Amino acid sequence: MSSLSLPVAPPPPPAESRHIAIQFEDVSIGFEGKPVLDGVSFQLLRGESKILLGVAGSGKSTILKLVLGLIRPDGGRIVVLGHEVTEMTEVELFDVRRDIGMVFQESALFDSLTVRENVSYRLSEEHDISSEEIERRVREALRFVELEQTLDMMPAELSGGMRRRVAIARAIVSQPEILLYDSPTGGLDPVTSTTILELIVKQRDVYRSSSLMVTHRLQDALLLATHWFDTKTNQMQHLEPGANINIRTTFMLLRDGKVIFDGPANDLVHSEDPYIREYLS
Amino acid sequence: MELISPTEFAKDKVLAVQEYYQLSAQAVANLARQPRYIADTLHQADIIGVGSLPIVVLTGFFTGAVLALQSSNTLQRFGSLSLIGELVAESMVRELGPVLTGLMVAGRNSSGMASELGSMKVTEQIDAMRALGTDPVKKLVTPRILGTVSMLFFLTIISNFVGLAGGAFVSGTLLGLDAHQYWQNAWQSLAFADIVMGLTKPVFFGFIVATIGCYYGLSAKGGTQGVGRATTQAVVAASVLILVVDFFLTRFLMVILPGM
Numbered sequence: 001m002s003s004l005s006l007p008v009a010p011p012p013p014p015a016e017s018r019h020i021a022i023q024f025e026d027v028s029i030g031f032e033g034k035p036v037l038d039g040v041s042f043q044l045l046r047g048e049s050k051i052l053l054g055v056a057g058s059g060k061s062t063i064l065k066l067v068l069g070l071i072r073p074d075g076g077r078i079v080v081l082g083h084e085v086t087e088m089t090e091v092e093l094f095d096v097r098r099d100i101g102m103v104f105q106e107s108a109l110f111d112s113l114t115v116r117e118n119v120s121y122r123l124s125e126e127h128d129i130s131s132e133e134i135e136r137r138v139r140e141a142l143r144f145v146e147l148e149q150t151l152d153m154m155p156a157e158l159s160g161g162m163r164r165r166v167a168i169a170r171a172i173v174s175q176p177e178i179l180l181y182d183s184p185t186g187g188l189d190p191v192t193s194t195t196i197l198e199l200i201v202k203q204r205d206v207y208r209s210s211s212l213m214v215t216h217r218l219q220d221a222l223l224l225a226t227h228w229f230d231t232k233t234n235q236m237q238h239l240e241p242g243a244n245i246n247i248r249t250t251f252m253l254l255r256d257g258k259v260i261f262d263g264p265a266n267d268l269v270h271s272e273d274p275y276i277r278e279y280l281s
Numbered sequence: 282m283e284l285i286s287p288t289e290f291a292k293d294k295v296l297a298v299q300e301y302y303q304l305s306a307q308a309v310a311n312l313a314r315q316p317r318y319i320a321d322t323l324h325q326a327d328i329i330g331v332g333s334l335p336i337v338v339l340t341g342f343f344t345g346a347v348l349a350l351q352s353s354n355t356l357q358r359f360g361s362l363s364l365i366g367e368l369v370a371e372s373m374v375r376e377l378g379p380v381l382t383g384l385m386v387a388g389r390n391s392s393g394m395a396s397e398l399g400s401m402k403v404t405e406q407i408d409a410m411r412a413l414g415t416d417p418v419k420k421l422v423t424p425r426i427l428g429t430v431s432m433l434f435f436l437t438i439i440s441n442f443v444g445l446a447g448g449a450f451v452s453g454t455l456l457g458l459d460a461h462q463y464w465q466n467a468w469q470s471l472a473f474a475d476i477v478m479g480l481t482k483p484v485f486f487g488f489i490v491a492t493i494g495c496y497y498g499l500s501a502k503g504g505t506q507g508v509g510r511a512t513t514q515a516v517v518a519a520s521v522l523i524l525v526v527d528f529f530l531t532r533f534l535m536v537i538l539p540g541m
Binding site for chain 1: 316401404405406408409410411412413414415416
């Protein structure tokens with residue numbers, strides 16, 4: 001792995017609170033007496049993409065659910081876009097969630113609604129957007145994932161990869177500040193996985209949204225760290241060493257509920273930590 | 282089979298009651314909050330009301346018919362066969378109509394709600410709904426409660442009527458009674474208190490059917506097996522609760538209603 005040529009990101013300056021999208025401070029949570037996260041602290045800056053790595057059960061997906069306030073930590077503090085979500089009620093959280101888009105592990109599309117209704121769900125719930133505007137934004141989001149032709153189809157009629165792309169369209173339709181991806185390529189074939197990753201890179205480089213992506217596939221994570229989206233060719237391109245393009249992508253590795261690495265790809269692949277070496281091999 | 286300590290078992294049950302109470306209270310409180318999902322409520326009313334109509338009509342008709350048939354022997358022994366209309370009317374309106382309709386709707390709709398919401402829960406659709414800024418209790422539970430309570434009320438009226446018709450059919454064809462006498466006897470026997478009792482029960486039973494179905498659905502965990510378990514538990518719990526509440530409600534109404 002250390003032979004990979006990865007772009008070297010400049011060390012980030014100390015972040016002011018207004019530049020921080022997500023902040024975890026000493027967060028702990030357990031289920032049925034078993035600790036899942038144990039004193040986790042990290043920051044995600046606005047415009048930054050962070051890839052969460054770790055073996056199954058290391059607490060990666062739990063972090064995403066904590067960000068959304070879907071579950072509450074046993075201890076610690078979580079601040080999302082300046083709001084302390086650990087102190088908020090469910091009703092107050094709905095406002096924060098409007099600025100967050102999430103792509104669930106198995107897509108979690110509403111199976112009784114069409115693709116159009118799924119993608120427009122959030123906009124329709126806001127009640128103050130005209131139906132023409134909703135239609136325009138739904139089509140735009142589906143065009144982004146290249147599935148405009150599926151508007152009137154039901155989720156059951158779509159392939160696994162298409163469902164994942166519709167889930168991305170649903171997450172981005174309201175142009176949220178933060179995007180959360182929970183194993184977006186899990187269970188997909190390599191070709192479809194690359195299509196999904198290309199969409200994530202496109203979202204990152206075109207819209208500059210902050211994102212947290214959970215994956216246990218190292219090759220997917222490294223692809224994100226070594227590619228950028230070229231709007232001229234409308235394609236994902238390999239990032240040449242020395243190129244003056246800052247893709248602002250960092251990695252965080254979890255082990256037994258603790259953060260054992262948080263930094264750029266280059267530091268990860270050159271780490272001397274025996275566990276990280278074993279994980280990367 | 283895994284053994285659970287009595288303390289853990291008791292704690293689990295108390296927690297379940299607390300969660301059920303919280304869900305019910307939140308769903309009722311949502312009636313006063315915007316947005317109101319009117320289209321969802323009408324959709325649920327259609328599924329529950331129109332969808333349950335055939336089983337409610339069949340159950341009501343044959344219950345009234347068998348009631349007339351079973352009681353005919355005893356009444357004949359005392360020479361009071363002409364009172365059969367009164368017996369069927371009182372039994373159907375006060376007790377059998379609401380309870381049997383409640384049990385039928387529980388069997389059909391508590392299970393349906395538990396399996397639908399349970400499937401949504403295990404496939405993360407409930408989490409997705411929350412992530413998209415929608416309160417699942419307001420969107421999914423409150424419309425089901427409104428739909429079930431309102432429809433069970435009308436289904437009970439229909440069940441009572443077809444039950445009386447079933448009694449009339451047996452009285453006319455098998456017992457040789459005059460149809461006019463049967464209906465007049467049935468009509469005159471019913472007091473205002475009987476109607477109040479008969480139509481108060483479906484409001485409570487409808488609430489039980491919907492909240493129990495939704496509670497077990499939203500508590501489902503463990504994949505498809507968990508959904509199946511939730512469905513069975515919902516039907517059993519709703520049916521038992523209907524019968525238990527029926528006893529206490531009957532006693533309470535007998536105390537407060539004049540002429541009972």
